[in-house]
Amino acid sequence: MSEPLFRRIALIGLGLIGSSLARVVKREGLAGHIAGHARTQRTRDKSLELGFLDSAHETPGEAVAGADLVVLCSPLGTYAEIGAAIREHLAPGAIVSDVGSVKQAVIRDLGPQIPEGVHLVPGHPVAGTEHSGPEAGFAELFQGRWCILTPPPGTDEAALARLAELWRRAGSQVEIMEPGHHDRVLAITSHLPHLIAYTIVSTATDLADATQSEVIKFSAGGFRDFTRIAASDPVMWRDVFLNNREAVLEMLGRFNEDLTALQRAIRWGEGDKLQDLFTRTRAIRRGIIDAKQA
Secondary structure, three states, X not given: OOOOOEEEEEEEOOOHHXXXXXXXXXXXXXXXXXXXXXXXXXXXXXXXXXXXOOEEEOOHHHHHOOOOEEEEOOOHHHHHHHHHHHOOXXXXXXXXXXXXXXXXXXXXXXXXXXXXXXXXXXXXEOOOOOOOOHHHOOOOOOOOOXXXXXOOOOOOHHHHHHHHHHHXXXXXXXXXXXXXXXXXXXXXXXXXXXXXXXXXXXXXXXXXXXXXXXXXXXXXXXXXXXXXXXXXXXXXXXXXXXXXXXXHHHHHHHHHHHHHHHHHHHHOXXXXXXXXXXXXXXXXXXXXXXXXXX
16 A cells, blocks of 8 residues: 555545545545545535545535645536635645646636645546446546646646646546646537537437437437436536636537538538548547547
Protein backbone atom coordinates (compact mmCIF):
# COMPACT_ATOMS: atom_id res chain seq x y z
CA MET A 1 0.00 0.00 0.00
CA SER A 2 1.25 3.50 -0.91
CA GLU A 3 2.19 6.11 1.66
CA PRO A 4 -0.68 8.57 2.24
CA LEU A 5 -0.38 11.66 0.03
CA PHE A 6 -2.84 13.61 2.19
CA ARG A 7 -3.70 13.62 5.86
CA ARG A 8 -7.38 14.31 5.26
CA ILE A 9 -9.37 14.49 2.02
CA ALA A 10 -12.81 16.11 1.98
CA LEU A 11 -15.22 15.18 -0.82
CA ILE A 12 -18.17 17.50 -1.41
CA GLY A 13 -20.67 15.37 -3.30
CA LEU A 14 -20.87 11.59 -3.04
CA GLY A 15 -22.28 10.47 -6.38
CA LEU A 16 -20.59 8.34 -9.04
CA ILE A 17 -17.33 10.32 -9.23
CA GLY A 18 -17.06 11.27 -5.55
CA SER A 19 -17.76 7.76 -4.30
CA SER A 20 -15.41 6.22 -6.89
CA LEU A 21 -12.63 8.59 -5.87
CA ALA A 22 -13.21 7.76 -2.21
CA ARG A 23 -13.08 4.05 -2.96
CA VAL A 24 -9.77 4.19 -4.83
CA VAL A 25 -8.24 6.56 -2.25
CA LYS A 26 -9.18 4.10 0.49
CA ARG A 27 -7.99 1.07 -1.48
CA GLU A 28 -4.61 2.64 -2.29
CA GLY A 29 -4.15 4.28 1.14
CA LEU A 30 -3.83 7.76 -0.36
CA ALA A 31 -5.29 9.59 2.65
CA GLY A 32 -5.30 9.15 6.40
CA HIS A 33 -8.96 10.18 6.65
CA ILE A 34 -11.74 10.56 4.05
CA ALA A 35 -14.48 13.00 5.02
CA GLY A 36 -17.57 13.55 2.91
CA HIS A 37 -20.59 15.79 2.57
CA ALA A 38 -23.82 15.23 0.67
CA ARG A 39 -27.05 17.23 0.80
CA THR A 40 -29.26 14.39 2.03
CA GLN A 41 -29.01 12.32 5.18
CA ARG A 42 -29.83 9.21 3.14
CA THR A 43 -26.76 9.68 0.94
CA ARG A 44 -24.52 10.37 3.94
CA ASP A 45 -25.80 7.30 5.77
CA LYS A 46 -25.49 5.11 2.67
CA SER A 47 -21.90 6.28 2.09
CA LEU A 48 -20.91 5.34 5.61
CA GLU A 49 -22.70 2.01 5.26
CA LEU A 50 -20.81 1.26 2.03
CA GLY A 51 -17.57 1.94 3.88
CA PHE A 52 -15.78 4.38 1.58
CA LEU A 53 -15.93 7.30 4.07
CA ASP A 54 -14.39 7.68 7.51
CA SER A 55 -16.79 10.49 8.44
CA ALA A 56 -19.89 12.09 6.90
CA HIS A 57 -20.84 15.70 7.62
CA GLU A 58 -24.05 17.68 7.41
CA THR A 59 -22.41 20.85 6.04
CA PRO A 60 -19.55 21.43 3.58
CA GLY A 61 -17.77 23.60 6.16
CA GLU A 62 -17.64 20.76 8.67
CA ALA A 63 -16.35 18.36 6.03
CA VAL A 64 -13.43 20.55 4.88
CA ALA A 65 -12.21 21.55 8.35
CA GLY A 66 -8.60 20.36 8.69
CA ALA A 67 -8.48 18.85 5.18
CA ASP A 68 -5.35 19.31 3.10
CA LEU A 69 -7.28 18.35 -0.06
CA VAL A 70 -10.88 19.34 -0.87
CA VAL A 71 -12.53 17.98 -4.03
CA LEU A 72 -15.88 19.27 -5.24
CA CYS A 73 -17.79 16.38 -6.84
CA SER A 74 -21.15 18.12 -7.20
CA PRO A 75 -22.88 19.74 -10.22
CA LEU A 76 -21.20 22.88 -11.57
CA GLY A 77 -24.14 25.05 -10.58
CA THR A 78 -23.41 24.43 -6.89
CA TYR A 79 -19.79 25.66 -6.92
CA ALA A 80 -20.34 29.31 -5.99
CA GLU A 81 -22.59 28.36 -3.05
CA ILE A 82 -20.19 25.67 -1.84
CA GLY A 83 -17.24 28.03 -2.17
CA ALA A 84 -18.97 30.57 0.06
CA ALA A 85 -19.79 27.82 2.59
CA ILE A 86 -16.23 26.49 2.87
CA ARG A 87 -14.02 29.56 2.52
CA GLU A 88 -13.85 30.29 6.26
CA HIS A 89 -13.09 26.65 7.05
CA LEU A 90 -10.27 25.92 4.60
CA ALA A 91 -6.92 25.12 6.18
CA PRO A 92 -3.86 27.18 5.17
CA GLY A 93 -1.95 25.39 2.41
CA ALA A 94 -4.92 23.21 1.44
CA ILE A 95 -5.57 22.28 -2.19
CA VAL A 96 -9.07 22.81 -3.57
CA SER A 97 -9.97 20.90 -6.71
CA ASP A 98 -13.03 19.52 -8.48
CA VAL A 99 -14.14 16.97 -11.07
CA GLY A 100 -16.37 19.13 -13.27
CA SER A 101 -16.54 18.98 -17.06
CA VAL A 102 -16.19 22.76 -17.60
CA LYS A 103 -13.08 24.46 -16.23
CA GLN A 104 -13.42 28.20 -16.94
CA ALA A 105 -16.62 28.14 -14.88
CA VAL A 106 -14.71 26.69 -11.92
CA ILE A 107 -12.20 29.53 -11.96
CA ARG A 108 -15.04 32.06 -12.36
CA ASP A 109 -17.27 30.72 -9.57
CA LEU A 110 -14.80 29.17 -7.15
CA GLY A 111 -11.70 31.29 -7.67
CA PRO A 112 -12.97 34.42 -5.84
CA GLN A 113 -13.85 32.28 -2.81
CA ILE A 114 -10.36 30.81 -2.32
CA PRO A 115 -8.41 32.53 0.49
CA GLU A 116 -4.77 33.56 0.20
CA GLY A 117 -2.51 30.58 0.90
CA VAL A 118 -5.02 28.00 -0.39
CA HIS A 119 -4.35 26.49 -3.83
CA LEU A 120 -7.06 26.13 -6.49
CA VAL A 121 -6.23 23.38 -9.00
CA PRO A 122 -9.31 22.50 -11.09
CA GLY A 123 -9.47 18.97 -12.46
CA HIS A 124 -11.55 16.76 -14.72
CA PRO A 125 -11.32 12.96 -14.67
CA VAL A 126 -12.59 11.99 -18.13
CA ALA A 127 -14.45 8.91 -16.92
CA GLY A 128 -17.98 8.03 -16.02
CA THR A 129 -21.05 5.88 -16.57
CA GLU A 130 -24.73 6.70 -16.94
CA HIS A 131 -25.35 5.74 -13.32
CA SER A 132 -25.37 8.06 -10.31
CA GLY A 133 -25.45 7.94 -6.52
CA PRO A 134 -23.05 6.52 -3.92
CA GLU A 135 -23.91 2.94 -4.89
CA ALA A 136 -22.79 3.56 -8.49
CA GLY A 137 -19.12 4.19 -7.68
CA PHE A 138 -16.27 1.73 -8.11
CA ALA A 139 -12.53 2.04 -7.50
CA GLU A 140 -11.57 1.06 -11.06
CA LEU A 141 -13.50 3.90 -12.74
CA PHE A 142 -10.38 5.98 -13.43
CA GLN A 143 -8.08 3.13 -14.45
CA GLY A 144 -6.40 3.92 -17.77
CA ARG A 145 -8.48 7.09 -18.27
CA TRP A 146 -7.28 10.67 -18.57
CA CYS A 147 -7.49 13.24 -15.80
CA ILE A 148 -7.06 16.78 -17.09
CA LEU A 149 -5.76 19.39 -14.63
CA THR A 150 -6.26 23.06 -15.55
CA PRO A 151 -4.26 25.20 -13.11
CA PRO A 152 -4.74 28.98 -13.46
CA PRO A 153 -1.65 31.15 -13.96
CA GLY A 154 0.54 31.36 -10.85
CA THR A 155 -0.59 28.02 -9.41
CA ASP A 156 1.80 26.55 -6.84
CA GLU A 157 3.87 23.88 -8.62
CA ALA A 158 4.12 21.66 -5.54
CA ALA A 159 0.33 21.66 -5.11
CA LEU A 160 -0.13 20.78 -8.79
CA ALA A 161 2.40 17.95 -8.58
CA ARG A 162 0.79 16.54 -5.44
CA LEU A 163 -2.69 16.47 -7.00
CA ALA A 164 -1.33 14.95 -10.22
CA GLU A 165 0.29 12.19 -8.19
CA LEU A 166 -3.06 11.42 -6.51
CA TRP A 167 -4.73 10.89 -9.88
CA ARG A 168 -1.82 8.82 -11.16
CA ARG A 169 -2.06 6.53 -8.14
CA ALA A 170 -5.82 6.33 -8.79
CA GLY A 171 -4.93 4.81 -12.16
CA SER A 172 -5.29 7.85 -14.43
CA GLN A 173 -3.01 9.40 -17.03
CA VAL A 174 -2.60 13.10 -16.23
CA GLU A 175 -2.65 15.95 -18.75
CA ILE A 176 -2.10 19.64 -17.93
CA MET A 177 -4.24 21.95 -20.06
CA GLU A 178 -5.25 25.62 -20.27
CA PRO A 179 -8.86 25.95 -18.98
CA GLY A 180 -10.33 27.55 -22.12
CA HIS A 181 -8.68 24.96 -24.36
CA HIS A 182 -10.09 22.19 -22.16
CA ASP A 183 -13.60 23.56 -22.57
CA ARG A 184 -13.34 23.69 -26.36
CA VAL A 185 -11.92 20.16 -26.57
CA LEU A 186 -14.59 18.70 -24.27
CA ALA A 187 -17.33 20.55 -26.15
CA ILE A 188 -16.71 18.31 -29.17
CA THR A 189 -15.58 15.07 -27.47
CA SER A 190 -18.18 14.98 -24.68
CA HIS A 191 -20.71 17.81 -24.55
CA LEU A 192 -21.93 17.77 -28.15
CA PRO A 193 -22.32 13.95 -28.22
CA HIS A 194 -24.46 14.14 -25.10
CA LEU A 195 -26.56 16.92 -26.63
CA ILE A 196 -27.09 14.85 -29.78
CA ALA A 197 -27.98 11.76 -27.74
CA TYR A 198 -30.54 13.67 -25.66
CA THR A 199 -32.06 15.05 -28.87
CA ILE A 200 -32.30 11.69 -30.67
CA VAL A 201 -33.92 10.00 -27.66
CA SER A 202 -36.31 12.95 -27.29
CA THR A 203 -37.26 12.66 -30.97
CA ALA A 204 -37.99 8.96 -30.49
CA THR A 205 -40.27 9.65 -27.53
CA ASP A 206 -42.33 12.02 -29.67
CA LEU A 207 -43.12 9.34 -32.26
CA ALA A 208 -46.55 7.73 -32.52
CA ASP A 209 -47.12 5.00 -29.93
CA ALA A 210 -46.94 2.10 -32.42
CA THR A 211 -43.62 3.27 -33.83
CA GLN A 212 -42.22 4.08 -30.39
CA SER A 213 -42.75 0.52 -29.19
CA GLU A 214 -40.76 -0.74 -32.16
CA VAL A 215 -37.98 1.76 -31.43
CA ILE A 216 -37.54 0.15 -28.02
CA LYS A 217 -37.95 -3.38 -29.38
CA PHE A 218 -35.23 -2.94 -32.01
CA SER A 219 -32.97 -0.58 -30.05
CA ALA A 220 -29.89 -2.79 -30.54
CA GLY A 221 -29.58 -1.24 -33.98
CA GLY A 222 -27.67 1.75 -32.54
CA PHE A 223 -30.38 3.55 -30.63
CA ARG A 224 -29.33 1.65 -27.49
CA ASP A 225 -25.98 3.48 -27.38
CA PHE A 226 -27.70 6.84 -27.53
CA THR A 227 -30.06 5.90 -24.68
CA ARG A 228 -27.08 4.96 -22.49
CA ILE A 229 -25.54 8.41 -22.95
CA ALA A 230 -28.91 10.14 -22.56
CA ALA A 231 -29.48 8.38 -19.23
CA SER A 232 -26.72 10.48 -17.60
CA ASP A 233 -27.45 12.75 -14.63
CA PRO A 234 -29.80 15.50 -15.94
CA VAL A 235 -28.77 18.10 -13.33
CA MET A 236 -25.07 17.65 -14.07
CA TRP A 237 -25.60 17.97 -17.82
CA ARG A 238 -27.93 20.96 -17.49
CA ASP A 239 -25.10 22.75 -15.68
CA VAL A 240 -22.49 21.64 -18.24
CA PHE A 241 -24.41 23.16 -21.15
CA LEU A 242 -25.20 26.38 -19.29
CA ASN A 243 -21.60 26.84 -18.20
CA ASN A 244 -19.92 25.95 -21.50
CA ARG A 245 -22.50 27.52 -23.77
CA GLU A 246 -20.09 29.41 -26.05
CA ALA A 247 -17.94 26.40 -26.93
CA VAL A 248 -20.97 24.10 -27.23
CA LEU A 249 -22.81 26.53 -29.52
CA GLU A 250 -19.69 26.89 -31.69
CA MET A 251 -19.37 23.11 -32.08
CA LEU A 252 -23.13 22.76 -32.61
CA GLY A 253 -22.90 25.30 -35.45
CA ARG A 254 -20.11 23.29 -37.10
CA PHE A 255 -22.09 20.09 -36.65
CA ASN A 256 -25.16 21.65 -38.27
CA GLU A 257 -23.06 22.68 -41.28
CA ASP A 258 -21.71 19.15 -41.64
CA LEU A 259 -25.20 17.70 -41.20
CA THR A 260 -26.51 19.93 -44.00
CA ALA A 261 -23.73 18.70 -46.29
CA LEU A 262 -24.62 15.11 -45.40
CA GLN A 263 -28.30 15.74 -46.15
CA ARG A 264 -27.30 17.13 -49.55
CA ALA A 265 -25.13 14.09 -50.34
CA ILE A 266 -27.98 11.71 -49.48
CA ARG A 267 -30.55 13.76 -51.42
CA TRP A 268 -28.40 13.80 -54.59
CA GLY A 269 -27.23 10.21 -54.30
CA GLU A 270 -23.56 11.16 -53.87
CA GLY A 271 -22.34 7.75 -52.77
CA ASP A 272 -18.65 8.58 -53.10
CA LYS A 273 -18.98 11.43 -50.60
CA LEU A 274 -20.85 9.22 -48.15
CA GLN A 275 -18.30 6.41 -48.42
CA ASP A 276 -15.40 8.85 -47.98
CA LEU A 277 -17.01 10.28 -44.83
CA PHE A 278 -17.72 6.86 -43.35
CA THR A 279 -14.17 5.67 -44.13
CA ARG A 280 -12.63 8.67 -42.35
CA THR A 281 -14.85 8.34 -39.29
CA ARG A 282 -14.17 4.60 -39.08
CA ALA A 283 -10.46 5.40 -38.78
CA ILE A 284 -11.20 7.67 -35.80
CA ARG A 285 -12.92 4.78 -34.02
CA ARG A 286 -9.91 2.55 -34.63
CA GLY A 287 -7.66 5.25 -33.19
CA ILE A 288 -9.77 5.40 -30.02
CA ILE A 289 -9.53 1.62 -29.64
CA ASP A 290 -5.76 1.72 -30.19
CA ALA A 291 -5.48 4.41 -27.49
CA LYS A 292 -7.38 2.08 -25.11
CA GLN A 293 -10.12 4.69 -24.57
CA ALA A 294 -12.96 2.52 -25.89
